[in-house]
Amino acid sequence: MAHKNDTDKANKRSLNKGAWTADEDKKLAAYVEKHGPKRWKSVAMKSGLNRCGKSCRLRWLNYLRPDIKRGSFSDAEDDLILRLHRLLGNRWSLIAKRLPGRTDNEIKNHWNAHLRKKAKSMEKLPANPTAALLNTESRSWADQLTMKETQDEASGDINGDQLLISPDHHDDASFDFSTQGTNGMEWVKTFLELEDP
DNA sequence: AAATGCGCCAACCGCGTGCGC
């Protein structure tokens, strides 16, 4: 009798891999629209797709979701990512939560392709007194941010809108990065204050 | 025109966590 792992491996081998076809997208979108984006294993089995649940979930989250914003990143988004990355590190899902319509995968790719170099070159700029401050303090700020979010989510009184940066936030006087200096921590404080009711 | 290198993006993989039983 074959071990469970062996049969799993055999099943995995027979599953489709690689790029999704338009037909597969259609099937997945139709199924999710009808049953909702959950139970990905059964989505994979019942939708007639020869894919694993994980693959279906990823495809939905990164491509098929109706609120996905495609196209190149604006300067404001770049700036926001740079700042959040300095704060949070490689916590892409947290960063993505602040960029409506952008996925963690997309942000991660964009960072690796474009922003990492930019960030490095910024690091090389002449001594920036608050950069050091950011490096030493950023984790505690990040932890504060994460902790607060966790608490809010746990208590159920989170107001998603307050956590989000509007896609047009450069026009939004309540949180205008363009008017915030790149050096101080003021923007972080403002950012955190936005979460308070 | 062909070969090679490089950048970018979509997708995969492994691991950790949360939850229900």
Added chain:
DNA sequence: AGCGCACGCGGTTGGCGCATT
């Protein structure tokens, strides 16, 4: 308490397209 399942996350890889030689 322990187990299995489902899901989420971040790192990595594969492949395509464009630029350069």
